[in-house]
Amino acid sequence: MNMETGNTTVQTSCKQCGICCAKGGAALHSGDLSLLRDKNILLSDLITIRKGEFAYNPVTDTVQATQNEIVKLRGSGREWTCCYYDVNSCGCTIYDHRPLACHALKCWDPDDSLALVESDLLSRNEILADNESMQRLVREFEAACPLPDFAYLFQKMKNVSTDNIVTLEQSVNSDLEFRDRVVKESAEVSREEMFLFGRPLFQLLQSFGFDVFQSGSHLRLHLQAP
Ligand code: SF4
Ligand code: SF4
Structure with a gap:
């Protein structure tokens, strides 16, 4: 009105x-x-x-x-x-x-x-208070696939070193491997993947200016020119 x-x-x-x-x-x-x-x-x-x-x-x-x-x-x-x-x-x-x-x-x-x-x-x-096994799965994921420090990364975007990129690539692939494994084991986890684990790390990095491409069975990152 x-x-x-x-x-x-x-x-x-x-x-x-x-x-x-x-x-x-x-x-x-x-x-x-x-x-x-x-x-x-x-x-x-x-x-x-x-x-x-x-x-x-x-x-x-x-x-x-x-x-x-x-x-x-x-x-x-x-x-x-x-x-x-x-x-x-x-x-x-x-x-x-x-x-x-x-x-x-x-x-x-x-x-x-x-x-x-x-x-x-x-x-x-x-x-997930009444679902101990899913709580445990989320804890395992957070321990195995912690997020990089995005605030730090954002500040350092112009000076990201090759070593930094290699470390991020390892994190991107660990994140995908974890998801692939648990999603194959459970239809419930597959349905609820975005709730349980959030968006895959490679998608999050795309908004920081990284291009993502496949190389063999792994994902690689390339930082777009400013
Ligand atoms: S639908 Fe949302 S944006 Fe549209 S009038 Fe209502 S409160 Fe405002
Ligand atoms: S549940 Fe979704 S569609 Fe419904 S009012 Fe909220 S934001 Fe809008």
Whole structure:
């Protein structure tokens, strides 16, 4: 709804244009746990932004290293648009069971939304509280495939040495080998890979300006010229 104030039109309610849903799925908070327990939202529809990954922070209006792990609704296909947004009906397919962050979304008055950013977030460990074997798998992954220090890497991008690139290539391939192995062993892990492990490291490095190419059975990295 819009209100006329003099010559200006002031928005006062949601027009259901879907622009916010097209910018990406909502992050999940502690109050959303029941939506997962009741299977209103499936783990296969989640993606994890691991602590230290670079992501857009609407509070600072910059892309920066995340201070906490963020579990959020995934996009649809290769698009950012939330997987629960139906482009045909221009609506949310889980409207009655949408997460807290979606309830707080008011583009005309973003204070409630901004207050939720990186606050009281749900972690993989909390979501998997009653699934010890999956908790263990996530711990194994984090121990075997830690993220590089993206904040440091971002600062040093102009002076990345050959040794740095070789180390990153080893990490990229370890990450893929771990995923390949566990995904082959379990259909559940395969479905929930993006929730359990987040995006593969090689995809994350592409946004730092690395080209990725195949060499035999391994991936190699090449830093694009500035
Ligand atoms: S909150 Fe704003 S951007 Fe989101 S659907 Fe409503 S009007 Fe559109
Ligand atoms: S759950 Fe619904 S309201 Fe929330 S971002 Fe997705 S489509 Fe939009």
